[in-house]
């Protein structure tokens with residue numbers, strides 16, 4: 001049997017980063033505000049330009065970016081923030097960190113926002129975070145329209161959506177603020193880190209100060225200086241800056257992004273096509289305006305009861321492939337009922353039903369098409385083994 005590719009290994013960091021890291025280590029200059037043009041400032045300029053945004057602020061994580069976004073918007077304590085019920089536990093956590101209350105919106109079996117539930121809950125909230133979970137874009141035309149009509153600020157958690165477009169426009173530029181992650185499992189890998197982008201100078205000035213641009217360090221940001229003067233000394237300093245070494249590790253990866261996006265999409269679509277031939281598996285279609293940049297694949301199990309679902313996971317695991325059903329493992333951070341730090345976890349039957357049969361397999365861009373074939377075969381065979389044991393046996 002062919003060996004199962006390791007889907008958790010990272011791609012090597014480009015050599016250019018190694019030289020730059022060595023140079024920085026030699027200088028000892030690791031703090032973004034000592035130099036006038038630190039690698040962090042350069043990363044911000046390059047990232048903003050790449051996304052077609054006016055301003056960018058690099059921070060310590062995407063969670064920090066989400067937190068600072070809510071603070072920059074100026075939400076009062078206990079303001080309600082609408083988030084998808086299908087997201088990573090860091091998202092409701094960022095809302096709580098910002099002294100706000102997360103309100104969970106139902107998601108459908110295509111992993112996207114349920115618009116009926118969204119419209120019903122919108123009147124009661126002060127802000128919206130759309131998490132494009134696993135890079136699945138919800139109907140942003142409808143969501144933007146509803147938010148605009150109600151004058152509710154929209155923040156995009158684009159941690160999984162770097163390189164994704166909607167009607168050709170970059171995800172992360174559709175709302176007031178877009179937030180991205182540089183954690184190792186995302187498309188740009190610095191171990192940890194994040195960045196936020198916006199066209200609004202006032203929001204950016206507030207976020208810059210609160211990220212830890214104390215005293216006159218904000219002068220090193222190319223943002224309207226009037227906005228800074230207005231907020232100086234009026235906002236807390238949460239110190240969530242990015243380290244210079246992290247920026248040096250990310251910058252040479254920006255050029256690799258188009259290749260990673262293209263290969264990730266190729267790998268995903270290649271596996272999806274094969275999986276969709278199984279009567280037991282369905283990979284939901286993307287929405288029409290969406291061009292995805294996936295580094296993993298999600299699919300729904302069809303007509304498998306709980307026992308067989310477990311058998312399916314065990315069979316794939318025995319063949320060497322880790323398939324996670326979001327709702328089946330006891331501590332999955334993407335299953336809303338595990339967010340026991342919330343004071344009120346509502347029942348959300350649609351999202352729960354989806355999580356109980358939605359599978360998650362990493363499919364990093366560095367895998368070859370042959371690697372993807374091996375993965376697809378293991379998944380198809382595991383479904384066949386569980387659902388048609390006699391037929392599967394004959395095929396061995």
Ligand SMILES: *Cc1c(COP(=O)(O)O)cnc(C)c1O
Nearest residue numbers: 061062063088090159181183194
């Ligand atoms: C990874 C991730 C985050 C958090 O990113 P960090 O940089 O680790 O804080 C937020 N939202 C989603 C959807 C993520 O996948």
